[in-house]
Amino acid sequence: MAEVVVQHSRAARTTRARKGGSLHNALRRKSTVAFFLTLPLILLIALLVLYPALYSVHLSTLNKSMQKFVGFGNFTFLFKRETFWMVVKQSCIFAITAVIFKALIGFIVAHFVHNIPAKGQRKWRGMLLVPWVIPPAMSTLAWLWLFDPSYSAFNYTLSFFGIGPIPWLGDAAWARFSVILVNVWYGAPFFMIMYLAALKSVPDQLYEAAAIDGANWWQRIWYVTLPMMRNIIAITTLFSLIVTFANFDIVRILTSGGPLDQTQIFATYAFRVGIESSDIPLGASVSLFMVPILAVAAIFILRDVSKRGNEA
Amino acid sequence: MSTVAIDKAGPRRNVKYGSMSRDRAWALRWSYFFLVLFAIFSLTPPLYMLITSLKTSAEISAATNPWWVFHPTLANYVELLTSNQFLRFFWNSAMVSIVVVIVTMVISIPAAFALARMKFWGSATLATGVFLTYLVPDSLLFIPLFKVFATVQEWTGIPLLNRWYVLLFIYPTLTVPFCTWIMIGYFASIPKELDEAAIIDGASWLQTLTRIFIPVALPGLIAATIFAFTVSWAQFLYPLVFTTSVDQFVLPVGITTTLIKGDVFNWGQIMSGALLGAAPPLIIYAFLMDYYIAGLTAGATKG
Numbered sequence: 249m250a251e252v253v254v255q256h257s258r259a260a261r262t263t264r265a266r267k268g269g270s271l272h273n274a275l276r277r278k279s280t281v282a283f284f285l286t287l288p289l290i291l292l293i294a295l296l297v298l299y300p301a302l303y304s305v306h307l308s309t310l311n312k313s314m315q316k317f318v319g320f321g322n323f324t325f326l327f328k329r330e331t332f333w334m335v336v337k338q339s340c341i342f343a344i345t346a347v348i349f350k351a352l353i354g355f356i357v358a359h360f361v362h363n364i365p366a367k368g369q370r371k372w373r374g375m376l377l378v379p380w381v382i383p384p385a386m387s388t389l390a391w392l393w394l395f396d397p398s399y400s401a402f403n404y405t406l407s408f409f410g411i412g413p414i415p416w417l418g419d420a421a422w423a424r425f426s427v428i429l430v431n432v433w434y435g436a437p438f439f440m441i442m443y444l445a446a447l448k449s450v451p452d453q454l455y456e457a458a459a460i461d462g463a464n465w466w467q468r469i470w471y472v473t474l475p476m477m478r479n480i481i482a483i484t485t486l487f488s489l490i491v492t493f494a495n496f497d498i499v500r501i502l503t504s505g506g507p508l509d510q511t512q513i514f515a516t517y518a519f520r521v522g523i524e525s526s527d528i529p530l531g532a533s534v535s536l537f538m539v540p541i542l543a544v545a546a547i548f549i550l551r552d553v554s555k556r557g558n559e560a
Numbered sequence: 561m562s563t564v565a566i567d568k569a570g571p572r573r574n575v576k577y578g579s580m581s582r583d584r585a586w587a588l589r590w591s592y593f594f595l596v597l598f599a600i601f602s603l604t605p606p607l608y609m610l611i612t613s614l615k616t617s618a619e620i621s622a623a624t625n626p627w628w629v630f631h632p633t634l635a636n637y638v639e640l641l642t643s644n645q646f647l648r649f650f651w652n653s654a655m656v657s658i659v660v661v662i663v664t665m666v667i668s669i670p671a672a673f674a675l676a677r678m679k680f681w682g683s684a685t686l687a688t689g690v691f692l693t694y695l696v697p698d699s700l701l702f703i704p705l706f707k708v709f710a711t712v713q714e715w716t717g718i719p720l721l722n723r724w725y726v727l728l729f730i731y732p733t734l735t736v737p738f739c740t741w742i743m744i745g746y747f748a749s750i751p752k753e754l755d756e757a758a759i760i761d762g763a764s765w766l767q768t769l770t771r772i773f774i775p776v777a778l779p780g781l782i783a784a785t786i787f788a789f790t791v792s793w794a795q796f797l798y799p800l801v802f803t804t805s806v807d808q809f810v811l812p813v814g815i816t817t818t819l820i821k822g823d824v825f826n827w828g829q830i831m832s833g834a835l836l837g838a839a840p841p842l843i844i845y846a847f848l849m850d851y852y853i854a855g856l857t858a859g860a861t862k863g
Binding site: 278279281282283285286288289290292293296297299300301303304307353356357359360361363364370372373374375376377378379381382383384385386387389390391393394396399401404405433437438441442445487490491493494495496497500501514515518519522523528531532535536538539542545546549550553 | 587588590591592594595598599601602603604605606608609612620621625626627666667668670671673674675678680681683686688689690691692693695696697698699700701702703704705706707708729730732733736737740765766790793794796797800801812813815816825827830831834835837838841842845849852853856857
């Protein structure tokens with residue numbers, strides 16, 4: 249997208265420059281004006297994003313009282329802790345499973361919405377996007393109440409089918425399932441909306457051509473829909489991977505990492521260590537472990553976004 | 561070759577058309593069936609919030625059907641809306657969100673204009689940088705930011721920690737990159753002829769921005785505003801880290817920490833509080849759904 253922008257403005261400048269005269273003054277002032285227009289943005293990014301990010305690297309090399317340099321001491325300490333490896337494992341399980349299910353459900357639901365007559369689509373889309381609109385901290389409270397050990401409305405309903413009370417948040421395996429379920433509930437509508445927009449942009453002629461060639465529904469999806477949507481699927485999935493990996497609200501409210509830190513992920517563990525136990529350097533070290541994964545995802549997104557910009 | 565193909569397709573055509581329309585009817589029925597299932601899945605938690613919020617504590621702890629309200633009451637809402645504490649949370653949330661929206665717009669509209677229309681040294685890099693900043697999650701920055709603000713407070717003596725207004729500095733790190741990014745997109749889609757004509761008529765850059773770009777890109781502006789508001793309203797991690805006393809809490813933190821305390825969970829009140837907290841974004845969404853979705857798909861929001 250950025251490249252397109254640059255090309256536009258370059259073209260604009262050459263045409264304007266040819267007109268000369270009073271425009272020339274405006275052009276000369278342009279870079280000064282541009283500088284002042286972007287100055288608040290640059291300051292914000294430099295002071296409140298870039299600086300803290302680098303500062304957190306510095307913090308991670310200090311001891312708990314932040315007076316002594318310990319080098320990689322915090323990292324070697326974490327490597328020796330079993331809890332930390334559990335956090336790494338759980339973060340990966342949580343993020344990957346949740347993103348796969350969000351993407352799948354989003355894809356399927358987008359198809360169903362796309363299938364029905366156009367005049368009803370708005371209503372369904374509106375209903376299905378509600379989980380995305382409610383602040384996650386609020387909706388997770390509703391889930392917490394649905395999962396309540398003694399008054400669980402789910403268990404009440406399931407008891408009619410002879411399924412015994414499920415310890416939704418009490419048992420490690422079920423707690424892992426529950427946090428993923430809530431995350432999928434919250435994130436799937438986003439995929440649905442993105443895929444729906446992408447589906448609408450696939451030209452009908454392609455499906456007609458496929459139908460004439462005798463393609464069945466599966467072949468239509470595999471050879472027409474998926475290739476046409478490849479880029480948007482990649483961007484959406486990578487975005488979601490970043491956000492799911494860095495998720496805090498849902499796990500914090502639902503389980504606070506429990507039982508016995510079994511559902512702790514990077515963000516909640518960093519909060520527990522860095523803020524609640526006030527070992528800021530150790531917390532910074534924990535959160536820095538997210539960087540490699542986020543960086544890889546960011547690089548791929550950037551590639552896909554600029555590709556998408558060039559297509560448009 | 562083509563004649564052969566036509567011959568082959570000829571006799572089968574009627575049958576195929578019949579089966580296709582029958583297929584389509586079934587596909588439609590299945591679509592509705594699954595859409596109903598997914599809608600139930602999506603709407604169960606918010607509906608259950610509403611159901612619980614209308615119950616008394618006695619009814620909640622009774623072993624009756626949890627999906628039905630036998631004695632509806634508004635007592636939970638009345639109690640919350642007359643409690644100074646809850647109104648304080650609401651007020652803090654509203655103040656933070658509104659100021660952050662204004663700050664975000666003041667920063668991101670001029671920046672997006674400059675990045676979309678004025679090529680200057682490093683503008684392409686800065687545009688990419690804005691996008692990358694948008695990908696930096698809050699859970700990566702909360703610890704260093706906490707330490708940074710603690711240090712600033714120590715040096716200057718200005719109380720920053722445990723004050724709701726510290727959030728005014730922090731939330732823009734979440735809202736500004738995204739809003740700038742989608743505004744660049746909207747501004748870049750405006751035909752160059754429009755601003756060229758304005759420049760020829762003697763308009764300054766600022767006049768071009770206020771008289772042409774802002775009115776023309778108004779839908780994008782509304783989408784960005786909605787985004788900034790919902791993000792600030794829903795933010796949970798930063799206020800949890802930066803505020804500790806009850807009178808400085810914003811809604812999400814206030815509800816989760818003051819209403820859930822000890823062993824006694826007053827679920828009726830928690831659910832009414834959560835529903836009231838969810839109301840402003842839901843109301844905006846109900847009225848401005850199309851802008852909401854436009855913003856979502858324009859910038860590929862977080863999900």
